[in-house]
Amino acid sequence: MGVMAVDPPELLEQAPPSDASDDALAVAIVAELPRLRRHALYLLYSHADADDLVQDCIEAALSKKASLQDHAKLRSWLFSILNNLFLMRLRSNARRGQALPIEDFADSLAASAPPEDRDKARDLARAMAKLSVEHRQILLLLNVEEYGYQEVADTLGLPIGTVMSRLARARRRLRALLEGHELQVVDGHDGEHADQ
Amino acid sequence: MTVNTPISEDELHAYLDGELPDARRPAVEAYLREHPEDARRLGVYRDDGAAIKRIFSHGVAATHPRRPSGPRSWRSGPTVSRRHAVAAALILAVGAVAGWFGRERINDTDMERLAHQAAAAHLILNGPGVEPLATSSLGELSRRMSSALGVRTELRDPSGTGYKIVGARIVPLAKGRAVQLVMRGLADETITFYFEGRPGAKETPIRRIAGNGLTTLVWEDDDLACAITGALEPKKLEEVGRRIYEALLG
Numbered sequence: 001m002g003v004m005a006v007d008p009p010e011l012l013e014q015a016p017p018s019d020a021s022d023d024a025l026a027v028a029i030v031a032e033l034p035r036l037r038r039h040a041l042y043l044l045y046s047h048a049d050a051d052d053l054v055q056d057c058i059e060a061a062l063s064k065k066a067s068l069q070d071h072a073k074l075r076s077w078l079f080s081i082l083n084n085l086f087l088m089r090l091r092s093n094a095r096r097g098q099a100l101p102i103e104d105f106a107d108s109l110a111a112s113a114p115p116e117d118r119d120k121a122r123d124l125a126r127a128m129a130k131l132s133v134e135h136r137q138i139l140l141l142l143n144v145e146e147y148g149y150q151e152v153a154d155t156l157g158l159p160i161g162t163v164m165s166r167l168a169r170a171r172r173r174l175r176a177l178l179e180g181h182e183l184q185v186v187d188g189h190d191g192e193h194a195d196q
Numbered sequence: 197m198t199v200n201t202p203i204s205e206d207e208l209h210a211y212l213d214g215e216l217p218d219a220r221r222p223a224v225e226a227y228l229r230e231h232p233e234d235a236r237r238l239g240v241y242r243d244d245g246a247a248i249k250r251i252f253s254h255g256v257a258a259t260h261p262r263r264p265s266g267p268r269s270w271r272s273g274p275t276v277s278r279r280h281a282v283a284a285a286l287i288l289a290v291g292a293v294a295g296w297f298g299r300e301r302i303n304d305t306d307m308e309r310l311a312h313q314a315a316a317a318h319l320i321l322n323g324p325g326v327e328p329l330a331t332s333s334l335g336e337l338s339r340r341m342s343s344a345l346g347v348r349t350e351l352r353d354p355s356g357t358g359y360k361i362v363g364a365r366i367v368p369l370a371k372g373r374a375v376q377l378v379m380r381g382l383a384d385e386t387i388t389f390y391f392e393g394r395p396g397a398k399e400t401p402i403r404r405i406a407g408n409g410l411t412t413l414v415w416e417d418d419d420l421a422c423a424i425t426g427a428l429e430p431k432k433l434e435e436v437g438r439r440i441y442e443a444l445l446g
Contacts, residue, residue: 042252055367059313113251121251128248142213143248149215164206171209171241178244 028074029061035075035145036082042140043086045105045129053089057082079145079155083137090133102129127177135170142167203227212238307403307421311414314390314423317367317376318412337364344373345393347419354443358382359436379440387426387433389441394421402434413437417445 036057040050060081061068068077106125113121128136141147141155149167153160203224210216211224228235338351344366354361363378369392377389397416411433412425424437 038253052367055317063309109251117247117251120247124247124251139245139248140252143245144252146249149210149213161206164209167213168205168209171244174244175240 028071029058029078032075032078033058036078039079039140039145040082040086042128042144043083043133043136044089045100045102045125049089053082053085056085060085073154076151076154079141080157083156087133100129102126105129123178127174130177131170131173134166135173138163138167139170139174208234208238209241212242307414307416310390310392310421310423311412313367313369313374314376314388314412314414314425317365317374317390318388318425334361337361340364340366341375341391344375345391345420346372347393347395349391349420349445351444352446354379354440357436357439357443359387359440362386377444381436385426385428387424387428387436387440389437389444390423390425392421393419395419397421402438 033054036054037050040053040057041047044050044053057078061078068074102125106122106129109125110118110122128139131139137156138152141152147155149160149163152158152167153163156163158166207216207220207224208228211221211228216224228238334351334353338349341349341351341364351361359379359381361377362380363376365376365378367374367376367390372393374390374392377391379387379389381387394416397419399418400416402413402415411428411430412423413434414421414423416422422441424433424441426433426436428436
């Protein structure tokens, strides 16, 4: 490669301090990192992949921070970026035939749960993984992130009516899976045509 | 409102989620009194939601797997813990980069992107588990790094500088891959190097991007674009970074 010893670097610029609004945004983004990592983890079932996804999300957010019009909607904005990146990654993984490491993750989740919840945790991890990604997203946003319908709609870029019908379908399918009924999922969209 | 008012499935779920308009609540409640099977079904959905919240909300921190002490893959390379030390750096990293770019002090968009990505890669280092690369030799690291960057690299042990490599990570990019190396100093301070292959690149001066306590330096060297980020005073990072870089790749 020929990377050589570096001559004493020439200092081009003295760095200015960051301004207050940028600092406030920085603090706000950092505050969202645990939620982003958690959401990514439950979408991907892999800590390493989740870290990569969040990293991509932060990169994208930094690159287009000017597009954040309303800082009060930072969380939805970040989750929207993350979910879009996730869908892009999903399509790429589908082309490569990659699947979620369901059993490893189910065991990990069960191990972290209180003893009385371990079976439930394992069953839920398996069932959630078998849902379409759209249904998993909506159940996570609603139950884990405690989003309202409008926030879910904003995050996923959907009409609120679609959110409602998709949610109803997601709950029904999750329940069926938890009761041991395997469902056929086609192309990961899981009857999406009926949502509109 | 009568008991016979048509109630949609969506309305039942909206009722469950507290999203139903007040005007419709009496109708839905009346419907559920007359249709106990639907009331039970909503109860089951509510319990499923509560289980998701209980298990998925609280399991995440504890379920981050500790890396095994034996051999592990490069792809799953370590994250750096130092939660508290890095937490401060995270805030500053974003602020520093955002503040700098907000003033358009770097006009080279490719170097701006590099700095964004280096800062983002630094941001992600908030996972638990400081674990040395017990089984990854420098030779193996060099091989992996060369493969990822498309540029032959030969790493040398930088520990004489007081900094050790404690983590490594391949960062997928829209085009190609980057490599992040995590260094730990004697005082437990963490700095990160971030490399991209840049065939044909020649040495450029170092540009400094800094905010309140955290600095990123970016530059190009032969066939490489480089960034270093750390919560050190700018002059200190510049001095340390150059020393480590010379030891590592000189």
